[in-house]
Amino acid sequence: MSDEREITVSNVATYVFCPRKLWLTSNGHDPHDVNVVRGATEHDAVDNSSKPMSVHDPAIGLHGTCDSVSIDENIANITEYKSSSSDIPVIREHVIVQLAAYRHCLTAQGYVVRSAAVWWTTHGYASTVSDFAMDVFNVPELTQKCRGVMASDTSPPVLEDDPRCAGCSLVEACQPSEELVSNPRIVPSRRDDSILIVDADVRRVSTSKGHIKLDGKDGGKTLSAPIGQVSGMVVLNTHAIITTQAILALIEDGKYVVYGWGKPQAFTSPVKLPNGHSRARLAAADSSIRKYLASKNIHAKVHNQASRVRALDPSAARAIRGLRDDVTSIDPNLPEDEYTSKLFGLEGGSATLYFSVVISSLPT
Numbered sequence: 028m029s030d031e032r033e034i035t036v037s038n039v040a041t042y043v044f045c046p047r048k049l050w051l052t053s054n055g056h057d058p059h060d061v062n063v064v065r066g067a068t069e070h071d072a073v074d075n076s077s078k079p080m081s082v083h084d085p086a087i088g089l090h091g092t093c094d095s096v097s098i099d100e101n102i103a104n105i106t107e108y109k110s111s112s113s114d115i116p117v118i119r120e121h122v123i124v125q126l127a128a129y130r131h132c133l134t135a136q137g138y139v140v141r142s143a144a145v146w147w148t149t150h151g152y153a154s155t156v157s158d159f160a161m162d163v164f165n166v167p168e169l170t171q172k173c174r175g176v177m178a179s180d181t182s183p184p185v186l187e188d189d190p191r192c193a194g195c196s197l198v199e200a201c202q203p204s205e206e207l208v209s210n211p212r213i214v215p216s217r218r219d220d221s222i223l224i225v226d227a228d229v230r231r232v233s234t235s236k237g238h239i240k241l242d243g244k245d246g247g248k249t250l251s252a253p254i255g256q257v258s259g260m261v262v263l264n265t266h267a268i269i270t271t272q273a274i275l276a277l278i279e280d281g282k283y284v285v286y287g288w289g290k291p292q293a294f295t296s297p298v299k300l301p302n303g304h305s306r307a308r309l310a311a312a313d314s315s316i317r318k319y320l321a322s323k324n325i326h327a328k329v330h331n332q333a334s335r336v337r338a339l340d341p342s343a344a345r346a347i348r349g350l351r352d353d354v355t356s357i358d359p360n361l362p363e364d365e366y367t368s369k370l371f372g373l374e375g376g377s378a379t380l381y382f383s384v385v386i387s388s389l390p391t
């Protein structure tokens with residue numbers, strides 16, 4: 028063997044899922060999206076109550092950790108824990124090869140593997156995997172193929188129009204957006220339409236290699252999600268640092284960013300969306316939110332006009348500031364038409380004052 032690196036069972040499973048994905052992960056692309064992190068947490072919880080076991084076959088340089096192995100003398104029963112969002116979970120071949128690789132290692136360690144199964148944590152039952160299904164995979168050969176892919180300077184080709192890409196956490200890193208646009212059948216996974224919540228536990232939001240990264244406070248966990256799997260971001264923490272690149276990356280990918288502390292204050296929507304789309308979303312909001320947003324917008328507008336008026340004609344400043352303050356004192360319990368009528372009246376009064384000051388300041 029020209030390359031003797033150790034291969035993990037996870038590498039073999041990734042290779043069977045997609046050789047290109049193995050190459051990307053071995054070249055620094057982080058496969059840990061929000062869903063994978065959640066999966067890892069489920070595993071952590073499971074591992075506490077089961078018997079994980081490290082397995083290996085030094086002869087071929089393969090090792091891994093099986094979620095649960097029950098041993099009775101030299102008889103071993105393997106169980107791997109998985110979750111699934113499908114009503115009827117299906118065992119894919121990259122999971123079968125994982126069990127085949129554990130079986131291979133345990134056999135090399137002198138055990139007789141009597142059974143292998145997947146326990147669905149989301150459904151509460153086990154699916155047995157037959158020897159026949161596992162025999163399809165030549166584990167030593169696959170281990171060597173992993174080495175070849177990981178040592179290569181060039182990546183294996185993109186899978187073409189393959190359903191695996193829709194569930195792949197590396198789709199953003201793997202496929203340039205032009206390919207996604209030109210081939211709409213290949214789309215980023217939207218398994219749970221994740222909304223990123225930037226709350227008090229988040230210190231910083233940034234972007235890297237097609238992912239949005241949320242860094243936790245005080246050295247807390249970093250979460251990373253491909254932009255394609257995020258449907259929007261809600262900012263609740265006014266002190267979080269959000270890089271311009273992160274906001275642009277979301278907006279350019281057609282996502283909304285909503286800023287709100289207590290209630291929505293504002294939102295940033297993609298320019299390419301027609302105005303009607305934004306209006307439709309506002310119309311769908313309940314009356315109190317619509318009144319609140321209208322009040323905030325008009326207050327900001329009158330405030331800007333007041334700043335300009337103060338600079339041009341200080342004697343008019345008090346009047347326009349009074350209109351601005353009146354915006355916030357409209358009774359929010361008024362019916363919406365009465366509320367907006369008062370609001371627009373103040374907006375109109377401010378505009379009249381503003382333009383009279385601006386026009387009279389122009390040279391004649």
Ligand code: SF4
Nearest residue numbers: 045048186192195201
């Ligand atoms: S997006 Fe498709 S081709 Fe690319 S790594 Fe994932 S599964 Fe492989």
